[in-house]
Amino acid sequence: MDASNFTKWIEEKLIPNLPPNGIIVMDNAPYHSKQVNKPPNFSARKNVMQMWLQEHNIEFDEKMTKRELYMLIKRHKPEKVYFIDEIFRSHGQEVLRLPPYHCDLNPIEYVWNLMKQTVADKNVDQSEKDIERLTKEAIQSITPEDWKRECNHVDRLRDKFWHADRLYELEEQELVISLGGEDSDNESDDNIFSDNEEFDNNDSETMSGVEAF
Structure with missing residues (x-):
């Protein structure tokens, strides 16, 4: 599979069979x-970098080195727009991309596992x-109930992650409060200011080895 074949499959096979106003869950495979x-990127030729900056109306000096041009590109790097996502949007579909490296939040991964296990159980002679025959049979064996079960599993897993995140945030807040909180921060600022005043008046005495200018 590559980006060209994947795009062709989407345009010719998938989109014509989708209901309107759907949500497409997409992982981050390279061809997606x-x-x-x-x-x-930094390995691009210098003239390619200059051309990209010109196309985006970003000013640069012709004398800039390749490294300087690349730093300028990084500062103006736009939000990522994916070719496949734009195709879906043009047909009234919305794309929801999974977080990178979180394949466990994708129900299809569990469905693939069911299919692989079915094939492995029946292909006893290796x-x-x-x-091919067993794979087609395994695909046909997947039911709506299987999908529902795996989607519910992902929902529970997602809620577990959210709960863990909230606990982490609460622990972080408690740590901040135990270390002083907002009132303590204000007092700390006052103390810092007082210390600075003392240092300004007695700087040659408070720091050993430092002479006043």
């Missing part, structure tokens, strides 16, 4: 993630010629 007008 071809960017529109992707900014040059026959390569039977793989």
Whole structure:
């Protein structure tokens, strides 16, 4: 699979069979993630960097080195726009991308696992010629109830992650409060100011080895 074949499958097979106003859950496989007008990386040629800056109306000096041009590109790097996402949007579909490295939040991963297990259980002779037939049978064996079960599993897992995040935030707040809180911060600022005043008046005495100018 590559970006070209994936795009063709989406346009010719998937989109014509989708109901209107759908939500497409997309992971971050490379062929899912071809960017529109992707900014040059550091390995790009200098003239390519200059061309990208010109196209985005970003001023630069012709004498800039390649490293300086790249730093300028990084400062103006736009939000990522994916080619596939734009195709779906043009057909009234919304794309929801999974967080990177969180395949456990994608129900299809668990469905694939069910299929693989079905094939493995039936292919007892390890026959390569039977793989295609068994795979097609495994696909047909997946039911709406299977999908619902795996989606519910992902929902529970997501809620677990959210709960863990909230606990972490509460612990962080408690740590801040135990270390002083907002009132303590104000007092600390006052103390710092007082200390600075004392240092200004007696700087040669309070720091050993430092002479006043």
